[in-house]
Amino acid sequence: MIKVENLVKTFGKFTAVHDVSFDVAQGEIFAFLGPNGAGKTTTIRMLTTLLRPTSGKIELDGLDPTVKQKEARQRFGIVFQDPSLDNEQTAYENMELHGVLYHVPRKVRAERTERLLKLFELWERRDDYVKTFSGGMKRRLEIARGFLHTPKILFLDEPTLGLDPQSRNQLWTHVKNLNETEQTTVFLTTHYMDEAARVAHRIAIIDHGRIVAQGTVEELKQQTNSDSLENAFLALTGASLRDESANSADAMRQVAKMWRR
Amino acid sequence: MSAIYILWLRELKRYLRSKVQIIVSLGQPMLYLLALGFGLGPVFQRAGSGSYLQFIAPGVVGMTVLFSSVFSGIAMLWDRQFGFLKETLVAPVPRIQIMIGRTLGGATVAMIQGLLIMLACLIAGFRPQHWLAIPFAFVFVALIAIVFAALGTSIGSVIKDMQGFQLIMNFLVMPLFFLSGALFPLTHLPTALKVITRIDPLSYGVDGLRGALIGSWAIGMRLDFALLGVLAVVFLGMGAYMFSRIEV
Numbered sequence: 372m373i374k375v376e377n378l379v380k381t382f383g384k385f386t387a388v389h390d391v392s393f394d395v396a397q398g399e400i401f402a403f404l405g406p407n408g409a410g411k412t413t414t415i416r417m418l419t420t421l422l423r424p425t426s427g428k429i430e431l432d433g434l435d436p437t438v439k440q441k442e443a444r445q446r447f448g449i450v451f452q453d454p455s456l457d458n459e460q461t462a463y464e465n466m467e468l469h470g471v472l473y474h475v476p477r478k479v480r481a482e483r484t485e486r487l488l489k490l491f492e493l494w495e496r497r498d499d500y501v502k503t504f505s506g507g508m509k510r511r512l513e514i515a516r517g518f519l520h521t522p523k524i525l526f527l528d529e530p531t532l533g534l535d536p537q538s539r540n541q542l543w544t545h546v547k548n549l550n551e552t553e554q555t556t557v558f559l560t561t562h563y564m565d566e567a568a569r570v571a572h573r574i575a576i577i578d579h580g581r582i583v584a585q586g587t588v589e590e591l592k593q594q595t596n597s598d599s600l601e602n603a604f605l606a607l608t609g610a611s612l613r614d615e616s617a618n619s620a621d622a623m624r625q626v627a628k629m630w631r632r
Numbered sequence: 633m634s635a636i637y638i639l640w641l642r643e644l645k646r647y648l649r650s651k652v653q654i655i656v657s658l659g660q661p662m663l664y665l666l667a668l669g670f671g672l673g674p675v676f677q678r679a680g681s682g683s684y685l686q687f688i689a690p691g692v693v694g695m696t697v698l699f700s701s702v703f704s705g706i707a708m709l710w711d712r713q714f715g716f717l718k719e720t721l722v723a724p725v726p727r728i729q730i731m732i733g734r735t736l737g738g739a740t741v742a743m744i745q746g747l748l749i750m751l752a753c754l755i756a757g758f759r760p761q762h763w764l765a766i767p768f769a770f771v772f773v774a775l776i777a778i779v780f781a782a783l784g785t786s787i788g789s790v791i792k793d794m795q796g797f798q799l800i801m802n803f804l805v806m807p808l809f810f811l812s813g814a815l816f817p818l819t820h821l822p823t824a825l826k827v828i829t830r831i832d833p834l835s836y837g838v839d840g841l842r843g844a845l846i847g848s849w850a851i852g853m854r855l856d857f858a859l860l861g862v863l864a865v866v867f868l869g870m871g872a873y874m875f876s877r878i879e880v
Contacts, residue, residue: 444724455715472723
């Protein structure tokens with residue numbers, strides 16, 4: 372379903388993604404793990420047409436997203452690392468807007484919106500503004516929205532960041548459930564190793580833009596002689612800390628908090 | 633088409649839902665209308681130019697539409713920061729449709745603001761030469777709204793932080809307003825100022841409004857109309873290009 376060959380992305384002299392190759396089969400849940408700044412989000416951005424690869428090949432459901440951009444976009448759903456909801460509209464309106472943008476016919480839109488909002492336990496709050504939602508509710512709504520147009524692939528970029536264990540647990544239950552009932556291929560990144568071990572069929576570990584290991588949880592543990600995925604991860608990527616520099620978006624978020632808009 | 637509609641509708645909903653903001657954004661033009669309109673009225677009268685309130689009302693309408701439409705584009709800054717922009721940019725819809733939906737939404741909001749200020753002017757004592765002049769004036773309101781909403785979209789596609797916003801405010805929007813003839817007549821000006829006012833696109837909008845409403849044209853209806861029409865096309869093209877280049 373996802374096929375990546377020798378993918379490279381450079382920003383000036385810095386190589387963010389360095390010769391990455393992997394395959395994800397249809398219906399599989401594939402986790403992409405790595406420390407901060409390892410190239411996870413850059414890879415997702417290239418897979419989801421937001422960034423042009425410097426070189427290499429990508430195939431999504433047999434389509435090259437750099438050429439057939441529109442067709443590729445119709446086939447995947449994405450939940451970004453940062454929220455991407457419209458706070459000034461209700462949960463239902465957010466679903467509606469997404470459905471229109473993804474050409475979901477009116478009747479199907481209404482049915483699926485109801486089903487998904489009920490599944491993610493947001494149906495009762497459908498007419499409330501998103502700005503009144505908690506972090507967990509917003510995440511649930513984003514994931515429900517991602518499933519609305521029945522994508523073949525769902526990208527989840529650190530979907531559980533900042534959520535309490537209850538919300539995380541529930542969220543993965545729903546994702547697994549939909550992965551089974553709708554045969555959606557799921558590509559996820561996360562920093563929580565226990566989550567990856569629980570939901571992912573296969574895992575790739577990326578560091579400094581290169582894939583350092585790939586396989587099932589058991590395979591990764593065997594490779595590194597570790598008793599848990601977390602230890603396997605540390606064995607593969609080292610224990611040193613990674614710092615990302617702040618960008619203008621972070622600075623703006625500070626201002627936004629001050630202005631409370 | 634449905635993408636354009638739903639994004640247009642979103643802009644409209646956001647506007648109608650923020651009641652406080654509607655009042656706030658009408659406050660500044662009202663201040664100009666009342667403080668300057670009545671404050672400078674006697675001086676203007678003594679200079680033999682008639683009622684200043686009559687003169688300034690079309691200028692204040694033009695100003696309201698300018699601010700409202702430019703801001704609608706710059707409001708993209710917030711959508712960028714709160715992430716909603718990304719949702720629309722990965723959708724399987726050509727970017728031009730997203731840009732057009734947003735821009736027309738912003739222009740529509742600006743026109744509603746213009747209508748509200750027009751009503752306020754009428755309440756304050758402004759009288760158009762003829763009641764039919766008001767629908768005619770709204771042709772110019774629509775042109776001003778589209779020109780500057782498209783300009784706002786271009787700017788919003790480029791700036792990324794509050795500093796950029798302040799820069800645009802002080803070095804673009806305020807000069808556009810002050811040098812447009814919204815507050816003073818465009819006749820008998822020093823040559824330098826005259827040249828500058830003729831470069832300012834809002835001059836043609838304000839002239840059109842004033843001509844339509846009180847029958848005093850300093851530039852001329854045909855030129856006002858043609859120039860704004862051409863600029864609308866140029867700025868929409870520019871906005872579409874800038875918008876298509878956004879990377880998130």
